[in-house]
Amino acid sequence: MSPTLISQQQKLLPQKFNAIKEKFESKRVILCQNQDEDILKCYQTLLHNYSQWINHTALVVLSNRTYQDDKNVFYFENEIFEKFKKTAAVEIVISSDRVVLLGAKQLQINDITNYTVAATLLHSALHTQPLNTSVLYNAYKHSQKRLFLFDYDGTLTPIVSNPADAQPTPVLLQYLDALCKDPSNTVWIISGRDQIFLDTHLAKIAGLGLSAEHGSFMKKAGLNDWVDMLKDADMSWKNVAMKIFEKYTKCNPGTVIEQKKSSITWHYRNANNTEEAEQQSELCHAELIQIPGVDILVGKMNLEVRSLLVNKGEVVKRIKQKQNWDFIMCAGDDQTDEDMFRVLQDDRQAFCVSVGPLSKKTSAKYCVEHSQDVVNIIGQLVHTTTSTL
Numbered sequence: 073m074s075p076t077l078i079s080q081q082q083k084l085l086p087q088k089f090n091a092i093k094e095k096f097e098s099k100r101v102i103l104c105q106n107q108d109e110d111i112l113k114c115y116q117t118l119l120h121n122y123s124q125w126i127n128h129t130a131l132v133v134l135s136n137r138t139y140q141d142d143k144n145v146f147y148f149e150n151e152i153f154e155k156f157k158k159t160a161a162v163e164i165v166i167s168s169d170r171v172v173l174l175g176a177k178q179l180q181i182n183d184i185t186n187y188t189v190a191a192t193l194l195h196s197a198l199h200t201q202p203l204n205t206s207v208l209y210n211a212y213k214h215s216q217k218r219l220f221l222f223d224y225d226g227t228l229t230p231i232v233s234n235p236a237d238a239q240p241t242p243v244l245l246q247y248l249d250a251l252c253k254d255p256s257n258t259v260w261i262i263s264g265r266d267q268i269f270l271d272t273h274l275a276k277i278a279g280l281g282l283s284a285e286h287g288s289f290m291k292k293a294g295l296n297d298w299v300d301m302l303k304d305a306d307m308s309w310k311n312v313a314m315k316i317f318e319k320y321t322k323c324n325p326g327t328v329i330e331q332k333k334s335s336i337t338w339h340y341r342n343a344n345n346t347e348e349a350e351q352q353s354e355l356c357h358a359e360l361i362q363i364p365g366v367d368i369l370v371g372k373m374n375l376e377v378r379s380l381l382v383n384k385g386e387v388v389k390r391i392k393q394k395q396n397w398d399f400i401m402c403a404g405d406d407q408t409d410e411d412m413f414r415v416l417q418d419d420r421q422a423f424c425v426s427v428g429p430l431s432k433k434t435s436a437k438y439c440v441e442h443s444q445d446v447v448n449i450i451g452q453l454v455h456t457t458t459s460t461l
């Protein structure tokens with residue numbers, strides 16, 4: 073149904089100004105730079121398909137003709153909207169040529185007339201936003217009890233073909249060391265890697281807490297011994313999983329098994345025929361899920377099996393309960409990191425950062441594109457202690 077045209081005078085009534093101001097203060101605003109029926113329909117589809125946004129979003133349409141507002145849609149002439157700009161934190165701008173802008177980033181809605189697809193894109197854009205580093209640095213500066221939870225592969229180092237080559241750079245080590253040296257900071261690496269890998273490459277940083285194999289082992293900063301979180305657990309599933317992985321390795325040359333103490337990873341990134349190995353990984357997955365007591369993780373060109381009793385989310389719960397943190401940064405790129413993000417989802421102090429494209433389905437509120445962005449952020453934070461940001 074088309075909106076009803078109203079007079080400009082009605083728009084300017086002070087009560088109306090205040091009412092809208094109040095509404096904007098608690099809503100995330102999508103700004104549409106011109107009156108466009110398709111965008112309206114796309115927004116209505118968003119509210120229909122994702123009803124959680126009904127009370128939390130507003131669509132502001134800039135138009136030189138004014139229409140009757142409804143619960144979620146407000147029409148403004150350009151200069152009148154200027155008055156609301158301070159109270160309305162505009163998150164998404166749909167430009168006249170229908171390109172969606174999120175901060176400095178662009179999200180292309182290829183076909184805005186496919187309302188369901190366009191609404192899904194808007195939903196993901198509302199859910200996850202590019203990390204505003206100024207906000208992060210400011211929160212860091214004004215906090216005293218800070219917690220950092222970093223995944224390793226794909227988050228602190230880029231994904232490479234050979235797992236052994238994914239070593240921390242000297243710059244990363246220097247930044248992590250400086251971060252740990254600030255007594256206000258507690259820093260953990262929560263990884264799928266085993267103890268040997270983490271000890272070899274990261275243990276030289278005395279202030280770093282380490283969690284290996286998705287939470288199976290934990291070592292607090294400054295301690296030498298690892299705590300085995302699964303020491304009493306039944307690990308008989310390992311032999312069964314190993315046999316399945318061996319079978320698939322045999323018929324997929326180039327694939328390798330990474331055997332860890334309490335988890336096993338089958339890597340098919342370097343398979344002679346990657347496409348076939350990818351298909352085979354689905355069959356392998358179907359066999360693995362028959363094993364009781366384990367979780368199967370679909371990683372980046374790998375399949376992992378680990379005990380159901382541990383996951384990165386449980387690690388975060390355990391670490392988090394120790395203090396009243398007033399700043400938390402948690403970064404990860406993989407499916408296993410989503411467990412950490414879910415645990416922190418309702419925590420107002422937490423900056424959960426997914427490494428990857430904005431369109432990625434994630435429970436993290438923020439995203440950055442590359443692992444190098446995470447490293448640069450740590451570098452900036454380290455400098456925050458000595459300079460002003």
Ligand SMILES: O=P(O)(O)OC[C@H]1O[C@H](O[C@H]2O[C@H](CO)[C@@H](O)[C@H](O)[C@H]2O)[C@H](O)[C@@H](O)[C@@H]1O
Binds near residue numbers: 223231238263406
């Ligand atoms: O939890 P993480 O620290 O992210 O570890 C997850 C797995 O990462 C490693 O495999 C992945 O990274 C490799 C290096 O870039 C890459 O070659 C591989 O294809 C990826 O799947 C690691 O080898 C696994 O043990 C970790 O569980």
